[in-house]
Amino acid sequence: MTTSTLTHELTERELGRTLAPRPTVGDAITQTLAMAWRALKKMRRNPEQFFDVVFQPLLFTAMFAYIFGGAISGSVSDYLPIVIPGILAQTALTACIATGTQLREDMDKGVFDRFKAMPIARIAPLAGPMVADLVRYATAATLTILTGLAMGYRPDGGLTGVIGGWLLTVIAGWSMAWIFTWLGTIARSAQAVQGISMMVMFPLTFLSNAFVPADTLPGWLQSFVDFNPVSHVVSAVSDLMNTGQVTSEVWIALGMCALVVAIFAPLSLRSYSRKM
Amino acid sequence: MNSSAPIHPAERRTAPAVVAQGLVKTFGDFRAVSGIDLEVRRGEVFGVLGPNGAGKTTTLKMLATLLPIDGGRAEILGVDVAREPHRIRQLVGVTGQYASVDENLTGRENLWLFGRLQGLSRKRARATAEDLLGRFGLEEAGDKPISQFSGGMRRRLDLAASLITQPPLIFLDEPTTGLDPRTRGQMWDTIRELVAAGSTILLTTQYLDEADQLADRIAVIDHGLKVAEGTPEQLKNSVGSSTLHLRLEDAEQTARAAALTARLLGEVPVLTPESGGLNVALADANQAADVLIALRQADLGITSAAVRQPTLDEVFLTLTGHPGEPEAADESEATTPQPEEVH
Numbered sequence: 252m253t254t255s256t257l258t259h260e261l262t263e264r265e266l267g268r269t270l271a272p273r274p275t276v277g278d279a280i281t282q283t284l285a286m287a288w289r290a291l292k293k294m295r296r297n298p299e300q301f302f303d304v305v306f307q308p309l310l311f312t313a314m315f316a317y318i319f320g321g322a323i324s325g326s327v328s329d330y331l332p333i334v335i336p337g338i339l340a341q342t343a344l345t346a347c348i349a350t351g352t353q354l355r356e357d358m359d360k361g362v363f364d365r366f367k368a369m370p371i372a373r374i375a376p377l378a379g380p381m382v383a384d385l386v387r388y389a390t391a392a393t394l395t396i397l398t399g400l401a402m403g404y405r406p407d408g409g410l411t412g413v414i415g416g417w418l419l420t421v422i423a424g425w426s427m428a429w430i431f432t433w434l435g436t437i438a439r440s441a442q443a444v445q446g447i448s449m450m451v452m453f454p455l456t457f458l459s460n461a462f463v464p465a466d467t468l469p470g471w472l473q474s475f476v477d478f479n480p481v482s483h484v485v486s487a488v489s490d491l492m493n494t495g496q497v498t499s500e501v502w503i504a505l506g507m508c509a510l511v512v513a514i515f516a517p518l519s520l521r522s523y524s525r526k527m
Numbered sequence: 528m529n530s531s532a533p534i535h536p537a538e539r540r541t542a543p544a545v546v547a548q549g550l551v552k553t554f555g556d557f558r559a560v561s562g563i564d565l566e567v568r569r570g571e572v573f574g575v576l577g578p579n580g581a582g583k584t585t586t587l588k589m590l591a592t593l594l595p596i597d598g599g600r601a602e603i604l605g606v607d608v609a610r611e612p613h614r615i616r617q618l619v620g621v622t623g624q625y626a627s628v629d630e631n632l633t634g635r636e637n638l639w640l641f642g643r644l645q646g647l648s649r650k651r652a653r654a655t656a657e658d659l660l661g662r663f664g665l666e667e668a669g670d671k672p673i674s675q676f677s678g679g680m681r682r683r684l685d686l687a688a689s690l691i692t693q694p695p696l697i698f699l700d701e702p703t704t705g706l707d708p709r710t711r712g713q714m715w716d717t718i719r720e721l722v723a724a725g726s727t728i729l730l731t732t733q734y735l736d737e738a739d740q741l742a743d744r745i746a747v748i749d750h751g752l753k754v755a756e757g758t759p760e761q762l763k764n765s766v767g768s769s770t771l772h773l774r775l776e777d778a779e780q781t782a783r784a785a786a787l788t789a790r791l792l793g794e795v796p797v798l799t800p801e802s803g804g805l806n807v808a809l810a811d812a813n814q815a816a817d818v819l820i821a822l823r824q825a826d827l828g829i830t831s832a833a834v835r836q837p838t839l840d841e842v843f844l845t846l847t848g849h850p851g852e853p854e855a856a857d858e859s860e861a862t863t864p865q866p867e868e869v870h
Contacts, residue, residue: 259605259611259614261541262604262605262618266695270606270614270617270618272611274613281646285640285643285644288640288643289631289640292631292636293631293632362627362628364593364621366644368592369616369645370613370614370645371644371645375644
C-alpha cells in the first residue's frame, strides 16, 4: 500500500497536479447542480416533457371530483377537500415515473459514457435530473391546487396551510422519485421502466386513502393502506390544507419520505455503478 | 509474483504511460479479451489494431475504468486501474467511437458542462470552452445544437471535450470510423497536432493505414489475443520479402518480361490490372537490380520501377489469416456485447 501511494505521488509531482482519491461532498454538490442545469436546458428545449404535469392535474381533478364526488361525499364540493390531497399525491407519483424513464433513456446515450469516464461523483448523474424535476413536481402541485380552487375548493388551512401542503407534495415527489430512479437503473429499456412503474404506481395510489376513506375497505387491505407511505403523505397534506395544523401525520409522512430515500438512493447508486 | 506489488516499483524514475499484464474480460462464456499485455511509453502514439470483435474496445474500456477488469492488472502512470479508478479518470481523456456529447446541448454548452463537472470555475469553464472551440475550428458552430453537427464536427467536439483538463494520456477509440476520407484526413491532422504538443495517445483502429500513419508502435489484436507488436516498419519486415513493381513502356511485351524474370528469379511475377504492370516478389531487395539489367539487355523499356516493402494489409493478412478491411455490413462494434444495450 505504501509503495502504491509513492507511485502516485511521483506521478503527481511530475505532472504538477494532485490526484484526488475520491470526490468530496462539495464536488458532488457542484456536479449535481451542473447535471441539474443540463436537465433544465433539456426541459426547456423539449417542452412536451411538461405534458403530463400540466394536463393530468386538470383532467384528473375534474374527472375524479365529478365522477366520485356525489357517490363518496354526497356532493362535489364536499369531496374536494378529500380528493385534492389525493390528486396531489397521484400527480407527484406520475411525474416520478417520467424521472425514471428519462434516466433510462439518458443512460443509453453516448454522453453517459463520458460521464462514467470523468472523475465525478457517481451520484451526480442520478441526482442532477432529480433536482431539475423539482420544477415538474412544483408545476403539478400548483396546477392541481389551482384547478381545485377554480372548482370551488376553499381550504380551511388558509394560505400557510396550502403552501405547507404544496411543499410537502414536492418533497414527497422528490423522495418517491428515488424508487423510480432505481427502477430506471435496473430495467433494460425505457419501456420496461414505464411498465414496471405503472404496476408500482397504481397500487401505491389506489391502495391508499387518496380517493376513498380507508375505513370503507376490508380489514386486511386497511393494514396495507395504513403502512403505505402515500396514505401518510395524503393524510399529512390533507391536515395541512384542511386544518392548517402540523399534525403527527406530517412528521410521519416526512419520516416515510426519508425512509424511502434512505433505501432507494443507495440501491440506485449501487446498480448504476455496477452498470458501468 | 506478489500480486499486490506494483508492476513498476517506485524506485524506477518514471512509470510508463500504460502497463497492462494479462488483461482478461469475459462476457458470460465469451472471452472478449484473453490475456493481453501492453506497454505504452510516454509521449508515443500506440496503436491497437484489429478487426471488428477482436477485443480492442473492450481492452480500452477496461483501461479507462469503464469496464471492470476480470483478470490481470493494469497501471496508468504508476496508478493501479482497478484499485484507484477515480485517480485514473483524472489522468485519462477518453474519446469513444460514437461521439459522446450531449445531443440536447450546443457545442459551447457541452464543453461548459464538462468543464464544470471537472471542477473548473464558471469563468474558467467558459474560457476553456471558447479556447477549445477556436482550436478545433468550431467557433461558428458553437451555438448550434449537436443535432445539426456533421459527423466530423461531432468527432472534433468529442475530442475537444476530452482535452478540457489537459489529461496527460488520451484514449482514442476508433477516432475515424464512419468518417469520409476528407474528414478522416482532418482528424489525423488534429491528432498529429496533439502528439506534437506532447500528449501520449492510445488509439484503437481497424484501419491499417490509420495505424501506419499515426502510430509509433502497433499491437495487432485478434480474437482477444495480441498476435504481434512493433513499429509499423518492424511489422512489415516480419512478413519478409519486398516487391518490385514494374510498368513496361510497351504493354504488348508484358508476357516476355514476365517470362524473363521468371527464368531469372525462379518465381512467376504477378500481372497487375493496369496494362504493362507486373509485381515481382524479391527474396532480397538487391535482386531488383538484376531484374532491371536483364530487362535492359533484352531491350524491354520501363516507365516506372519501385521496390516496396509489404503493406500493413499484407502483414495483417499474414498475422490473422483474414483480410484487415472491415466488412461494411459489420459496422456495429461487436467487442462489447453489453446485454443492456439489446432492446
